[in-house]
Amino acid sequence: MIKQRTIKKSVKARGVGIHSGDIINMTLIPAEVDYGVVFRRMDVGGKLVRAHNAFVNEVVLSTSLENQGVKVSTVEHLMSAFAALGIDNILVELDSFEVPIMDGSSAPFIFLVQSAGIEEQEAHKRFFVINEPVKIKHGDSWAQVSPYEGFKVTLEIDFEHKKVKESGQKLSIDFAQQSYLKEISRARTFGYMKDLETMQRQNLALGASMDNAIALSDNDVLNEDGMRYQNEFVKHKILDIVGDLYLLGGNLIGHYQGYKTGHLLNDQLLSAILDQPNTWSIETFESENSPIQFYSEDWQNFL
Ligand SMILES: [Zn+2]
Numbered sequence: 001m002i003k004q005r006t007i008k009k010s011v012k013a014r015g016v017g018i019h020s021g022d023i024i025n026m027t028l029i030p031a032e033v034d035y036g037v038v039f040r041r042m043d044v045g046g047k048l049v050r051a052h053n054a055f056v057n058e059v060v061l062s063t064s065l066e067n068q069g070v071k072v073s074t075v076e077h078l079m080s081a082f083a084a085l086g087i088d089n090i091l092v093e094l095d096s097f098e099v100p101i102m103d104g105s106s107a108p109f110i111f112l113v114q115s116a117g118i119e120e121q122e123a124h125k126r127f128f129v130i131n132e133p134v135k136i137k138h139g140d141s142w143a144q145v146s147p148y149e150g151f152k153v154t155l156e157i158d159f160e161h162k163k164v165k166e167s168g169q170k171l172s173i174d175f176a177q178q179s180y181l182k183e184i185s186r187a188r189t190f191g192y193m194k195d196l197e198t199m200q201r202q203n204l205a206l207g208a209s210m211d212n213a214i215a216l217s218d219n220d221v222l223n224e225d226g227m228r229y230q231n232e233f234v235k236h237k238i239l240d241i242v243g244d245l246y247l248l249g250g251n252l253i254g255h256y257q258g259y260k261t262g263h264l265l266n267d268q269l270l271s272a273i274l275d276q277p278n279t280w281s282i283e284t285f286e287s288e289n290s291p292i293q294f295y296s297e298d299w300q301n302f303l
Helices: 076-085 105-117 161-167 193-201 232-248 263-277 293-302
Strands: 005-006 010-017 025-029 035-041 047-050 057-058 064-067 071-072 090-094 118-124 127-130 134-138 141-146 151-156 168-173 191-193 214-217 252-259 278-285
Touching: 005 025, 010 105, 025 105, 035 071, 047 064, 047 071, 076 105, 076 232, 105 118, 134 263, 141 263, 151 232, 161 168, 168 232, 191 193, 191 232, 193 214, 232 252, 232 263
Parallel strands: 035 090, 127 252, 151 252, 191 214
Antiparallel strands: 005 118, 010 025, 025 090, 035 047, 057 064, 064 071, 127 278, 134 141, 141 252, 151 168
């Protein structure tokens, strides 16, 4: 059978928070079967916040969760790493309201989980399977999921910038064919330097810097080391999508397609899917020879 997964032992990381600019301590802790992904805010008495669409409360610059007034911000890159490694059950302790941004990609979180080691548990892993298409629109942007034998993301962005246009604004990744680790995990978030300066004057994004983002001038990339992938921009957006989709509560079997999507549209899509129980089912697999065979193969690359 395909089994649920947690980590073998606790691991710690520290890094800057993109909103506060504070140094944040994070500990990943193994969790029992059927526990899910849960955050614990150690700075407010150990309050718990479940990583699920039902608790999404803000989607402006990043995806944030909230439970009874307790918030956890910027969860998407960590969630993306958990999705890619198939981690079903884990407790994430934080001493602040946000997940550290690390280098702006999910690669440091992949490394962290790998150094803890992955533990298979004696229970069926539950996949979230799309059986009917669901589509939502917002202005000229749209997002859709449809049935697919595997997990695939197709995205087109439309970012008015010379470097982004040159690098390619459309990409389709079938995770059976291409490795998340190699092709996606190192892609960093990006934005205009002038927008960052405006935000920081308003006390926002105090932790953002060229250590954790690709900074754009009107015509160029300002980071001295340049880009990590030729098409890093669209790849980062796919990294975000993988993380946002994991708020369904399990690994998705389906095809996500989007045009100019972001955290807001992803959140609305997830709510639309969950509101229509006839469009999806939760499934388990007895044999490795299943539509999600690729997951176990891809996981092997990480182990
Ligand atoms: Zn992102």
